[in-house]
Amino acid sequence: MATRVRSYSKINLGLAIGPARADGFHALTTLYQTLAAHDLVTVAAELLAPGAESRLLLTTNDRRVPTDGRNTAWKMVERALGELGVRAEVSIHIEKRLPVQGGLGAGSANAAAALIGLERELGVRLEGGARLRIAAEVGSDVPLFLLGGAVLGLGRGEEVYPMPELPACSCVVALPSVGVSTPAAFREWDTQQMQLTAEAASDRLKRLSQAIAAGLCEPHSSGVFSASGEGLAGNPLSALVRTGTNAELRNDFEEVVFRQHPALFQIKRTLEGSGCEYAALSGSGSALFGLYRTDDAASEAVRRLEQLGVASLRTVTLPRSEYWSGMVEQVGSCYSSRQ
Ligand SMILES: C[C@](O)(CO)[C@H](O)COP(=O)(O)OP(=O)(O)OC[C@H]1O[C@@H](n2ccc(N)nc2=O)[C@H](O)[C@@H]1O
Ligand SMILES: Nc1ncnc2c1ncn2[C@@H]1O[C@H](COP(=O)(O)OP(=O)(O)OP(=O)(O)O)[C@@H](O)[C@H]1O
Known part of the structure; x- marks a missing residue:
C-alpha cells in the first residue's frame, strides 16, 4: 500500500x-x-x-x-x-x-x-x-x-x-511563463530599500499586522456579519480585503517584481476586471491571483487572460477544515x- x-x-x-x-x-x-x-x-x-x-x-x-x-x-x-x-x-x-x-x-x-x-x-x-x-x-x-x-x-x-476561517471563494491564478527566484527578489528588495532605516522597515510589518487584525475584526465589531450575502459579500475575507485595500494589505514584492517584469503588472490589471474582490502577486511571483465574488466573474477573468496569451488555473480558496x-x-x- x-x-x-x-x-x-x-x-x-x-x-x-x-x-x-x-x-x-x-x-x-x-x-x-x-x-x-x-x-x-x-x-x-x-x-x-x-x-x-x-x-x-x-x-x-x-x-x-x-x-x-x-x-x-x-x-x-x-x-x-x-x-x-x-x-x-x-x-x-x-x-x-x-x-x-x-x-x-x-x-x-x-x-x-x-x-x-x-x-x-x-x-x-x-x-x-x-x-x-x-x-x-x-x-x-x-x-x-x-x-x-x-x-x-x-x-x-x-x-x-x-x-x-475565511469562507471559500473563487480564485483565478495567472501563470506567466517567467519564473522568479525568491532569493534574487529579496536581494533586489534590499537594493531598492537601502535608504530605509531599520525602524521604517519594521513599521511596514506592523502596518500589515494592523490591517489584518482590523479586517478580520470588522464583520464582528460592526455587527454587519451575515452568512447569507452573495459570494464574498458580508464575509470576513471581503471585510479584510475592503479594510486592507484602504490600508496596507498588499505584497511588497510587487515593487520589485513589476519593475523587472512589467508584463506582470499588466496581468494584475487584467485580473482586477469586473467582480474582482482583490488581486495581487503571490509570494515573490511569478503567479498572480484574483479573488472573485462569483464563478461568472472568475470565468470572465480566465477569458481575458487567454486573450492576453497568459495561462491560468481556476481554483477555490481552501478553509482549514476542507484542507484536512x-x-x-x-x-x-x-x-x-x-x-
Ligand atoms: C516569498 C515567500 O514565498 C512568501 O511566502 C517565502 O518567504 C519564501 O519561502 P521559501 O521558499 O520557503 O524560502 P526559504 O527556502 O526559506 O528561503 C529561500 C531564500 O529566500 C530568502 N528569504 C526567504 C524567506 C525570508 N523571510 N527571507 C529571505 O531572505 C533567503 O535568501 C533564503 O535563502
Ligand atoms: N519538491 C520540489 N518541488 C519543486 N521544486 C523543488 C522541490 N524541491 C526543491 N525544489 C527547488 O526549489 C525551487 C523553487 O521551487 P518552488 O516551486 O517551491 O518555488 P515557489 O513556488 O516560488 O515557492 P515559494 O512560494 O515557497 O517561494 C525550484 O527551482 C527547485 O529547483
Whole structure:
C-alpha cells in the first residue's frame, strides 16, 4: 500500500518585508491562504531492522524538480526519520501540476505532504512542536502547510498562527511563463530599500499586522456579519480585503517584481476586471491571483487572460477544515495515476 497526499498550494493575501536579519533572512509579516490547486505526493514506506541504513527514492514527472537531497520532500523525510529515531525504506513520487518557482509554495507544500504521507505509512506521528520545527528547517513556507486555511506568518514566515476561517471563494491564478527566484527578489528588495532605516522597515510589518487584525475584526465589531450575502459579500475575507485595500494589505514584492517584469503588472490589471474582490502577486511571483465574488466573474477573468496569451488555473480558496478532510488517500500502488 501507499499513501497519496494532495499537496495543496498557497497564496499570500498580504506580504510585508521587514529588515534583513543577521542570518540572511528577512523579517516578514504575511497572511497565507491555502488553495485547492495541488500537486500529488505519493509515499510508500517500510520500517527497516535496527542497524540498517535508511533508503530514499524520489521520482517525479517534472524534469525541473531535483530527485536527491536538494528536494524539499527528501529533506523533510530525512529529518523526520532522524527525529523518530527509525530507519526505513521510503519511496516518494511527486506528480507536479503546479508551477515550479511560481510563488505558490508548491515545493514547500511537497515537503509537508511527504511528512504527512510518511507518518501515515509508518503509523506514527511526530509531536506537534517537532513537526513545526523540522518544517521550518526545510523552508520558511513549509510550516504553514501543517496548519492550512488562513495562516498568519511572522519571523521569516515560518512562525505560524492559525487565523479565523475565511469562507471559500473563487480564485483565478495567472501563470506567466517567467519564473522568479525568491532569493534574487529579496536581494533586489534590499537594493531598492537601502535608504530605509531599520525602524521604517519594521513599521511596514506592523502596518500589515494592523490591517489584518482590523479586517478580520470588522464583520464582528460592526455587527454587519451575515452568512447569507452573495459570494464574498458580508464575509470576513471581503471585510479584510475592503479594510486592507484602504490600508496596507498588499505584497511588497510587487515593487520589485513589476519593475523587472512589467508584463506582470499588466496581468494584475487584467485580473482586477469586473467582480474582482482583490488581486495581487503571490509570494515573490511569478503567479498572480484574483479573488472573485462569483464563478461568472472568475470565468470572465480566465477569458481575458487567454486573450492576453497568459495561462491560468481556476481554483477555490481552501478553509482549514476542507484542507484536512480531503488531503489523504490510501492507494494500492505507489504510482497509480487515479485522482
Ligand atoms: C516569498 C515567500 O514565498 C512568501 O511566502 C517565502 O518567504 C519564501 O519561502 P521559501 O521558499 O520557503 O524560502 P526559504 O527556502 O526559506 O528561503 C529561500 C531564500 O529566500 C530568502 N528569504 C526567504 C524567506 C525570508 N523571510 N527571507 C529571505 O531572505 C533567503 O535568501 C533564503 O535563502
Ligand atoms: N519538491 C520540489 N518541488 C519543486 N521544486 C523543488 C522541490 N524541491 C526543491 N525544489 C527547488 O526549489 C525551487 C523553487 O521551487 P518552488 O516551486 O517551491 O518555488 P515557489 O513556488 O516560488 O515557492 P515559494 O512560494 O515557497 O517561494 C525550484 O527551482 C527547485 O529547483
